[in-house]
Amino acid sequence: AQSVAQPEDQVNVAEGNPLTVKCTYSVSGNPYLFWYVQYPNRGLQFLLKYITGDNLVKGSYGFEAEFNKSQTSFHLKKPSALVSDSALYFCATGGSYIPTFGRGTSLIVHP
Amino acid sequence: EAQVTQNPRYLITVTGKKLTVTCSQNMNHEYMSWYRQDPGLGLRQIYYSMNVEVTDKGDVPEGYKVSRKEKRNFPLILESPSPNQTSLYFCASSFKANYGYTFGSGTRLTVV
Numbered sequence: 339a340q341s342v343a344q345p346e347d348q349v350n351v352a353e354g355n356p357l358t359v360k361c362t363y364s365v366s367g368n369p370y371l372f373w374y375v376q377y378p379n380r381g382l383q384f385l386l387k388y389i390t391g392d393n394l395v396k397g398s399y400g401f402e403a404e405f406n407k408s409q410t411s412f413h414l415k416k417p418s419a420l421v422s423d424s425a426l427y428f429c430a431t432g433g434s435y436i437p438t439f440g441r442g443t444s445l446i447v448h449p
Numbered sequence: 450e451a452q453v454t455q456n457p458r459y460l461i462t463v464t465g466k467k468l469t470v471t472c473s474q475n476m477n478h479e480y481m482s483w484y485r486q487d488p489g490l491g492l493r494q495i496y497y498s499m500n501v502e503v504t505d506k507g508d509v510p511e512g513y514k515v516s517r518k519e520k521r522n523f524p525l526i527l528e529s530p531s532p533n534q535t536s537l538y539f540c541a542s543s544f545k546a547n548y549g550y551t552f553g554s555g556t557r558l559t560v561v
Binding site (some may be wrong): 383428 | 452484489490491492493494539541547548549550551552553554555
């Protein structure tokens, strides 16, 4: 069975500082990994995905994610946080017709 | 504009009264799916469809039905809603399962 875990319910960061939202995965075979963002009262929006290739994946809104096979992690990062980045972030694994989402991490960026 | 459209956005209903939440996509996607989002539980898949007339159960299918008669539409049917189906529902579509989803704006359902 495949699964993802987001160990932090909430991440707080000051505007302008780098941010990291953590995700670890457990899949058999090659992982398909995704990050989505959900703003209040909105559906989820696709940010980026990893299937194969470079371990550093660049996505929308200046976000990137680092795939680490030895640590089975796929952490979301951004060099300089904005207040407008405050939202709920979901890590997900695909590769099947029943993809698995993490429980979500609430990112709060303080001015 | 490429999008997934769900209706209604908000719905309050009574236990046992059949309801349908509609979902339509304009991207010619083969793959469509329904999720429910509950606090502390993240997103859980209810049903998915790989193409017209092909549907299958997700993680939490009990109490729900779906149909896929046309490629663009994937309605979610609650034949006899119960209060434990109070949730935020999302429809999503994708070109293929590994391409990443486009989500609708959600339907907040309350069953009293």
